[in-house]
Amino acid sequence: MLKFKKLFSPLDIGVAVLQNRFVMGSMHTNLEEIEGGFERAAVYYAERAKTGVGLIITGGISPNIQGCVGPHSAKLSNREEVEKHRLITAAVKEADGKICMQILHSGRYGYHKDVVAPSPIQSPISFFKPHELTDEEVWKTVDDFGQCARLAREAGYDGVEIMGSEGYLINQFLAERTNKRQDD
Numbered sequence: 109m110l111k112f113k114k115l116f117s118p119l120d121i122g123v124a125v126l127q128n129r130f131v132m133g134s135m136h137t138n139l140e141e142i143e144g145g146f147e148r149a150a151v152y153y154a155e156r157a158k159t160g161v162g163l164i165i166t167g168g169i170s171p172n173i174q175g176c177v178g179p180h181s182a183k184l185s186n187r188e189e190v191e192k193h194r195l196i197t198a199a200v201k202e203a204d205g206k207i208c209m210q211i212l213h214s215g216r217y218g219y220h221k222d223v224v225a226p227s228p229i230q231s232p233i234s235f236f237k238p239h240e241l242t243d244e245e246v247w248k249t250v251d252d253f254g255q256c257a258r259l260a261r262e263a264g265y266d267g268v269e270i271m272g273s274e275g276y277l278i279n280q281f282l283a284e285r286t287n288k289r290q291d292d
C-alpha cells in the first residue's frame with residue numbers, strides 16, 4: 109500500500125493543478141548572472157521538473173535595481189529580461205513541470221551602493237548604509253513588485269512567491285529593530 113498517499117496526489121491551486129504536493133524551495137544559484145546563465149538555469153530547472161516535483165520555486169529575482177542582492181544580480185523589471193526568463197519557463201513546461209518565480213527585494217542586505225531600507229540602519233552583513241525610503245519611494249517599490257509579477261506572468265511562470273522572511277526588505281518593514289518609521 110502506498111504510504112503518504114496525499115503527498116503523491118494532485119493539488120488544484122486555482123491557477124494550475126500540481127501533479128503532487130512536493131515543492132522545490134527557492135535556492136539562488138547565481139546562474140542568471142553569468143554569460144549564458146539563463147540557458148544553463150533552464151537546463152537545471154528542467155532536470156528538476158523531470159524528477160516529477162509538483163512545483164519549483166526559482167531563486168530570488170529582484171523587482172528593481174535597489175532590491176538586487178549584488179551589483180549585477182538578477183532582476184525582472186523590463187521586457188528584455190522577460191525574454192531571458194522565457195527560456196526557463198519553456199524548458200520546464202516541456203518537461204511537464206510547474207514553476208513559480210520568487211520576487212526578492214534584498215533591502216539593506218544588498219551588496220551595492222543603491223541599497224534601501226525602511227530606516228537608515230546598516231546591516232552587520234553589508235558594507236553599505238541604506239538610504240531610508242521616502243513615502244513616495246515605498247509606494248514605487250510596491251508598484252515595482254506588481255510590475256515584476258505581471259512580467260513574470262508574461263514570461264510564462266505559473267505564479268510568483270513573494271519573499272517576506274529571512275531579514276529581506278519586507279521583513280525589515282515588519283521588524284521593530286529595522287523599522288523606526290513613524291509614518292503610515
Ligand SMILES: Cc1cc2nc3c(=O)[nH]c(=O)nc-3n(C[C@H](O)[C@H](O)[C@H](O)COP(=O)(O)O)c2cc1C
Pocket residue numbers: 133134135136137166167168210212271
Ligand atoms: C545556495 C542557497 C540559496 C538560497 N537562495 C534562496 C532564495 O533565493 N530565496 C529563498 O527564499 N531562500 C533561499 N535559500 C533558502 C532555502 O530555500 C531554504 O529555506 C534553506 O536552505 C533551508 O532549508 P534546508 O534546511 O532544507 O536547507 C537558499 C539556500 C541556499 C542553500
